Amino acid sequence: MSHEARQARLRPTLISFDVFGTLISVRDSSYGAFERILAETGAHRVDVEAFWEHWEHRNIVHYCKPYRTYREICELSLEETFVHFGLTGDGRLINHYFDAFPRFFLYDDVVRTLDRLSRRYRLAVVSNIDDDLLALTPLQREFDLVCTAQRAKGYKPDGALFRYLIEHAGCAKEEILHVGQSQFTDLVGGKPLGLTIAWINRRQLALDDSVPRPDFIFADIQSLNDLVEL
Template identity: 25%
Template sequence: MSAITTVIFDMFNTIAQDGPDHWRQSFVQIIKEQGLDTDPETLRQAWDYGSNNFRERRIDPDGPFISYLDGWADAFARAFADLNLKGDPQAASQQSIEDLGTRPIFPDAPEALSILGQRRRLAVLSNADDAYLNPVVARIPAAFSTVISSEGGQCYKPDARLFEIALNELQADPAECVYVGDKQFEDVKGARGVGMSVVWINRRSEPLNPDLPIPDAEIRNLLELPEILERLS
């Protein structure tokens, strides 16, 4: 088995938090700034329909690339129409992007990254627009060799092309890399597709989907990762 020289991380819900409460705050702000006659939960439910549609369309390898900014603007446009609201979809999407850039870092992340960075290269590969990924990366006390976004790669995980971009930039062989992410479909399937080992960070104790690729290891927080990497090396 090859020695692990490089650890590539997903960002949101792996290193940075991105939960329902954070999104609720964004919807509260959107409603307030635009003077919309609705409540956060109603708007979120209406927006979810378009957002889920975007989530399905974005992984079509034959379709055009759509950024989160544009995909979420479309979702807000549909939500406003469904709720008979005269809102500004582009401004709502921009607010969501700005808020994502302020997401807090998980408490375990700085120490774990410091330990890992002493012996291995660190990198980020995330489904994200640069406008909100880069501000989060800038607040993390770690030296990343490269940061790859879906916007930069013009494709979304689990598309193998995004992982191959990271491997090319790192000049690394898949066998010497481990990918760490929180989603079995996007992260485990995607990294496995190019031959990387995968550690699934399962902070919410969710069950594995037996119909999807299984990770090489499962952790609850990033401080468990150094020991896992020793086993995989």
């Protein structure tokens, strides 16, 4: 690599990460729980992936409303998704999803990438989650800063969670690099506040015309090794 290329690398003070979909493969990890939810509802012909995506869409809608816990939002969204698919089901079945958290799995590049970055940079997580649920996941490591919806009393994308990050980062927002996979929470929530964002497009999706443009686009988080100085 040339001297000029080395000079072009970023030197953030803090690198923050979305968790679900960026570090944890949440869809593949949780489809089994949703298959069980549908089975207990007698909805054997409903496509689990379509059901899951509608449920997640309803979650995002509720993130922009007055604060509720993540558990409450997920239960409400499940009830709404049952209605959308013409089903009769109990929202408390969402406990199958929460019970699956310890069995969720990290993407293959996560541990080695975070280990490498942590030698030089402060690391944070920024997650639409309750603290106790985050603690159940296999993301068993210490971060320099933990930003959850429970602590911020708000979510991405309405800005509350990113404002919490900025307020507690211990550095200027221009020194933060945020890394996330969601167009509709990470980009919509973070870019209007002036954050630098690397969009992790693991699923090779098209960037929606309605969302702010990311500063960088990568297929995985190990690509950050080529963006920042190490």
